[in-house]
Amino acid sequence: MDQTRYRKVFITGALGFMGRALSAQYRALGAETCGLDVRADASANVVAGDVSRPEEWQENLAGCDLVIHTAAIVTNNVSREEAWRVNVLGTRRVLDAAIKAGVKRFVHVSSLAAMRFILEDQADESAPVMPTGNPYVDTKIASEQVVLAAHSAGEMTCTIIRPADIYGPNSRPWTLIPVQMIQKGLFLLPAHGQGVFRAIYIDDLVNGVMLAAEKDEGIGQIFILGGEVATTCEKFFGHYYRMMGKGSPRMLSTSTAVAIAEVGRMIFKLLGKPTELGRGAMEMLSKKNTVSNKKAHDLLGWYPQVDLEEGMRRTEVWLREQKIIV
Template sequence: MSFWHKRAVLVTGATGFIGSHLAERLLAEGAQVRVLVRDPGKLIPALRDRVEVVRGDLRQPDRFAAATADCDAVFHVAAWLGEPNRREAAYAINVVATQQLAEAARTAGVRRFIGTSSIAVYGPILEGVVDETWPHSNVYLYSETKSLGERAVFATMTDRFEVTVIRPAEVYGPRGGSWTVTPVKLAQRGMPSLIGGGQGLAHPVYVENLVDAYLLAAQRAEAIGEAFTVCDADIPWREFYGRYAALAGKQARSLPVWLTWCGAFGAEIGAKIMRRPPVISRALLGFVLGRCTYSTTKAQRRLGWSPRCSLDEGFRRTAHWLREIKLIADH
């Protein structure tokens, strides 16, 4: 019998990419799944009528008590991913709401709280092997608020309220957006998706492999009070985006480093004049130009996690979904 059989859990972000896969897996494992969503109509068909819905927004903390009541575990996946100049919204959702949800869960007697962060908290790193001890670098709004959100949620932990944080890398797979649909559309439109020939390293993680990490983190005592980096591999961007371009029957195009560097510099100057964070910056370029690798040794040793789905199989499943939604042609 599954560990999750008849256990009550809350999943936030269930209308989104990662959250929908997590909720679907929990249902398959026999869990009683509750979701906190603004619009239940946006739930995928596989979740509709199978989950308990609490209507609410992360900016409505008065809904958190109902959402967390009688739950064994909370998986907090929802986050702010919006415009780079929306500092107030980013802080309100990624920091304040995360802390308020954790506090509500603790008050409700929830046993385990699994928060979602990102490898973005480490900042752009050109070389080296990065593990969970790497210092945080708040180079842009998302990484800054994710780092603060981690700190806030760990501060709520007690002997009876156990907290773990997952730091995913570039998550791809069916229903994915930024790291799935977007690269295909860029290739189809003949738009550049690479910088400097794509020699920097990408760090993809297939969504179901990530779900494995969430479930293990909620079960293992070794996960309590810890954060875990989760990625499947470190591969050149030219290979990652090249696979999508091939699915679209195209070749991935690239921009020279000097051109994107100049564009970022101009964006930074404009941002200073407008007193807003830049849409793109030289620091952000470090994410795609860097050749660092991310260690998942901690997740392997403490969680017993490893990517069950290979890169080839992950792309095969992703391609099948892309054909289902008619984004790429059948072959």
């Protein structure tokens, strides 16, 4: 993209992986950016606050004509109550604040996790989603309903994005955490490594989000944004192993991987330490179905430009520059 229709953009989760990338791109196009996160950063025009308590930060929406809501709890190991407070109630509160401030457009970043338990191959945005008791999955589904309800009621012009597996410099779930777990010898793959991984490089994701926000064709729509070519978990995470000279991933049956991961989760819980080990992660990495980008192609003209080899090359450069790997 080489231009934007927006003068001032407000981003929740503005200091996160996606929030920073979106802010940088909008500033490069001449828009003013501001935002909200759990901590403040005056240099980035970001205030501290809680998405479920807009009275703390409502005034910072003044003059904004676009809100991009990326803030969320992104983990499978979270209580249902906390996931609902942030991911569902928080979404409604951000919507309320945007409506009160007279914002013109609202883009909600959901997740392909909302479709995690769909068995259909090449599933698209019309596929019915299924809550299953996983707090992250269920609250992502519920947050979408909040946004669709606001749009259908005429409260706000909305768009929903379902990103796939976003990797690249600063990606916590699909770059930093896997690398750290591999370094500690804690990484394992279910489904003998043959689960489908729908990798999308951060630059491609940012471009898709911005096209959905800028184009009238994105109004009232849900868009899947994933890598154009699905790969296996063995191939994707194998890149990190090769970067570190670690051989290849430990690949097990799904039932064995779930059992080991659950034991690991309980140990970390007893120690009072956070972890992504557990059943939820193993279910995610054992998925075999693919999804379709066709709607984003047809309505937005969006196509990923960075393939896995190039994306991993860029990611390795960054990991070495940051001395995360040597």
